[in-house]
Amino acid sequence: MCKRSTVFLAALAVLCGAVGGTVAVTPASDAALPETASGTFIQRKTLADVDVTITSTGTFRFEKGRLFEWRTLKPLPSTFTATPTNYAITVNGKTTTRNLKSNVDEIAKIFEIKEVKEFVKGVKSEPQVGFPNKVTVEFKNGDRLDIEMKR
Amino acid sequence: MKTARIVLAVLIALAGAALAWRVCEGLRVETDVLALVETEHSGSLMELAAGRARQGQLLLEGGDEEQLVKVANVLSEQFKLNTAVDFQKTLRYLAPRTRGLVSAETRELLRAGKFKDVANASAARLFGPVPPLFSVKDDPFLLAMDYAMSMQSNLAPGWSLKDGYPVCERGDRHFLLMQCGDLSLEKAEEIMQGAERINGSFAAGFAKIWCCGPVFHTARSTSSAKREINLLSVISVVLVALLGWMLFSSWRFVPQLLVTVGVAFFVATGALFAFFPCPHVITFVFGVTLIGLAVDYVYHSRSAGGAGKVLRPLTQSLATSLACFAPLLFADISAMRQMALFTMAGLAGAYLCALAWRRSRGDRPTGGDDITRRSRGDRPTGNIFAIGVGLLVIAAMCGICRVKVSFEPSAFYSPGKFLAEGEKRLFELNPMGGGKFACIKGKTLQESLEIEEAVGLRGLSAVIPSLRRQSENVVLVEKLKESEGKTYTELTGLKMPQEDTRGFLDAANVEDESLKKVVRSFSPRGNEIVVPCPEGFQSADTRVVVLDPRQAAKKMFARLFISAGKLFYISLAALAVLLIVFFRKKFFDYMSGVGGAVLCTMGMLGWLGIPLTCFTLLCFFVMAGLGLDYVIFHRSKPVPETRRTVLYSFLSSLAGFGMLAFTEFPVTRGMGVTLAFGLFFAYLYSGDEFSRRRRVTSSPEAGKQGRTNNSNASRGE
Structure with missing residues (x-):
């Protein structure tokens, strides 16, 4: 139930399997989860070991139990799509698919690989209930992911 | 007898030396079924199997x-x-x-x-x-x-x-x-x-x-085999002991039986290890047939009051059994050569042990009169019995057209449903x-x-x-x-x-x-x-x-089967020659028994839907060896004591081998059924019922002689 709710929040925490992080994310009720959500995002990925922050913008789409799509428009158009059975990255019309279990019903599971979750130091989201506007994921190696979303 | 003891001592010493030599090197037994036959890439297959x-x-x-x-x-x-x-x-x-x-x-x-x-x-x-x-x-x-x-x-x-x-x-x-x-x-x-x-x-x-x-x-087969072996071996031992006691009305036969079987296995194992550094475990499984042959020798020597009194049939029995297994020595498959050597050496050990045993007294079979009355009885009962047996034989033989040969691995192992x-x-x-x-x-x-x-x-x-x-x-x-x-x-x-x-x-x-x-x-x-x-x-x-x-397993089983089949024909030919040497014109009386038993057993396998495999085929060698023993002893001295001894010898072998028919493992089950029917028909053909009738119809004098023998025996003469 806890996982289900964190669902996040919108996409992102997801990606990192943030639910498994050490920072508590206040559970929300299932009712708080939208069946669908879409909007725009600004993502800042800070890579600690090279001290570089990569910024990208784009759109996202979330369909509960079916699809999570993270479409980067700038600086390089590409699409990351996760379905219950696969995830795929499409660049210039070429798609690379990986058969990696995901469950968009529980965003937190998109990155099912629990080991990835364990790289996460913590997750902060605002607001803590319902679909978040802002998500921060801190990684144990110093990397950081800041995402702002607008529905 | 002194010579027999000396030869036996030499054999035991040689076997002991061979075993000691191998023990120093580390006794090794091959357990991989793929090692039975050298086939293309069998080495790689064995490595594959071992790795997995x-x-x-x-x-x-x-x-x-x-x-x-x-x-x-x-x-x-x-x-x-x-x-x-x-x-x-x-x-x-x-x-x-x-x-x-x-x-x-x-x-x-x-x-x-x-x-x-x-x-x-x-x-x-x-x-x-x-x-x-x-x-x-x-x-x-x-x-x-x-x-x-x-x-x-x-x-x-x-x-x-x-x-x-x-x-x-x-x-x-x-x-x-x-x-x-x-x-x-x-x-x-x-x-x-x-x-x-x-x-x-x-x-x-x-x-x-x-x-x-x-x-x-492997785990399921092993646990199942252990359970079966424990249960069936206890039942077998109890039955064999009980049958021995019923035959001799005493337990004095037990030491001789144990020593004979022990010596047979010791000599056989020594001979095997002397020539094969790493024999296959299947050889020892097949070698269990030695027990049946050893029982024959012990029962007949004791019932006659000493091996010396049945030296001729005992020697003929040994010679025919050796002739039966000898062709396997020339098989191009190592496992078959191992089985032949093991069985032949064991037979020699059992034979010499029976000869070397101190003469037993007061241990003659009992109840001969009853047997005589039951088996011969009056003429109408004898006729009904003969007709019944004839119908059974015909019915059994009809199953030959249903016999199937299988090289499929599933005929050798089929897992449980789970x-x-x-x-x-x-x-x-x-x-x-x-x-x-x-x-x-x-x-x-x-x-x-x-x-x-x-x-x-x-x-x-x-x-x-x-x-x-x-x-x-x-x-x-x-x-x-x-x-x-x-x-x-x-x-x-x-x-x-x-x-x-x-x-x-x-x-x-x-x-x-x-x-x-x-x-x-x-x-x-x-x-x-x-x-x-x-x-x-x-x-x-x-x-x-x-x-x-x-496919490799199928090829291997096919090669084993073809090789065993060819050698069985050679065995029958060798037996025929030996029987002609021993019995001249009467050789057909002996040979027909073996042939009839083989055909009837095949027929029964056909009726029961049990495929003929390389392992069931090997049982026919044992059947021929034991079946001839029954005929030889029956006819060496057609008196009730002999018939009774042959009957109990047959029942003991049946109790030993027949139990295999109740195992779960298809190979041993098939062998058990084959041996049970094989021994049954071999015993049936070995009785002088058929030959006596032939003698009665073809030679009144011979029939009269047979009846005289029976009546003399009934009087205890």
Whole structure:
């Protein structure tokens, strides 16, 4: 139930399997989860070991139990799509698919690989209930992911 | 008798010396069924079988993947199975060794010179929501991350990783595979019993645990065989002892029987080890037939009041049995030569022991009058008996047209329903290929990996490429940097590393437990790699051997059968010659009994739907040997005592061998049924019922003589 709710929040925490992080994310009720959500995002990925922050913008789409799509428009158009059975990255019309279990019903599971979750130091989201506007994921190696979303 | 004792002492001494010699070298017995016959690639097949002998998997099936993971975790905890892949640990181990690791797709793009495509895909990964798994300092293109994410797909296409477990789905059913690795038989049986218990406790459709892999089959067969051997051997011993007591009305025969059987086995084992350093275990299984032959010798020598009194039939019995088995000595199959040597040496030991035994007194068979009355009786009863036997024989022989010969492995081993269902499901999911395997024989593991890559197989090299391929990948990545580095840096802000501090991943020296398991599953025995290979795969490389275990087993059983069949004909011919020498014109009376027993037994196998296999065929040698014993003794002195001794000898053998018919293992069950019917018909034909009738009809004097003998015997003369 806890996982289900964190669902996040919108996409992102997801990606990192943030639910498994050490920072508590206040559970929300299932009712708080939208069946669908879409909007725009600004993502800042800070890579600690090279001290570089990569910024990208784009759109996202979330369909509960079916699809999570993270479409980067700038600086390089590409699409990351996760379905219950696969995830795929499409660049210039070429798609690379990986058969990696995901469950968009529980965003937190998109990155099912629990080991990835364990790289996460913590997750902060605002607001803590319902679909978040802002998500921060801190990684144990110093990397950081800041995402702002607008529905 | 003194000579017999001296010869026996020499034999025992020689056997002891041979055994002592082998014990010093370390006694070894071959247990692999594939070692029975030398076939094409049988060495590789044995290595394949040995490498997989202790491997097992648990396949979990259910409607909810989450539940399967929970069940898997419970099983891991309960049975201390470290089956889940610790991917995080593996990633940590990989981090400093990723220099030459790129996914198969990326490698193909790089080789095709499509550097732009690779750079774009890398940038997309970087700008995407997924965090890098490895430092971008040495790997700005995230190629190692791409490799890591493709590992599971490469290892088992169609399967993915969930919480460390390989999972897949077919329709609405979910499957989870737990690779147990090497298991002891005890542990495998414990897991199997636990799985069956848990399956029974789950609600229908919730989850089902299937046990797959050779170790579970071996464990189940072993526990079943132990249970059967314990039970059936007790019943056999009790029956044999009881029959002996009924024959002699005392237990004084027991020491002689035990010593004779013991000496027979000791001499046989010594002879076997003297000529075969590593005999096959099947030889000892077949050698159990010695008990029946030893019982014959002991019973007849005791019932006659000493072996000297039945020296002639005893010697004839030995000679015919030796003639029966002797052709097997010239078989081109080692296991058959071993069986022949073991049985012949054992027979000689039992014969000499019977001769050397101190003459027994007051241990003559009892109840001869009853037997005479029952078996001969008055004329009407005798006629009905003869008609009944005749009809039985005709009915049995009619089954010959239904006899089937089988070389199929299923005729030799068929798993229980639980194991068969599990294997069927795993085969359908096919995570590691079909029934064929390619055995890649490099001098080192690296060489084997290079061969695997060169012939285009996707085995271990799909997960851990060879060092040579990793070096090639480094060169390709350098070209990528040269071609796209500048643009990529401008786009992402990541600089191209001047010096790569990472090393290579050496499959021969992995230390990570998960990767070790992967390497062991492909290369269980040193430098060779065994890879499931697709149908139709061929390679001109002589270091790549394509193995089809099922076909190889069929070929092996076929060769055994054909060889045993040919030798059986030779045995019959040798017996005919010997019987002509011994009995001249009467030889047909002896030979027809054996022939009739063989035909009737084959017919019964046909009626019962038991296929004729190489193992059941071997039983015919025993049947011929024992059957002739019955005829020889019956006719050597056709008195009630002899008939009674032959009857109890037959019943003792039946109690011993017939019990095998109640075992679960198809091979022993088939042998048990064959021997039971074989001995029954051999005994039936050995009685002087048929020959007496022939003598009665063809020679009134002979009939009269027969009746006189019977009446004399009835009076105890």
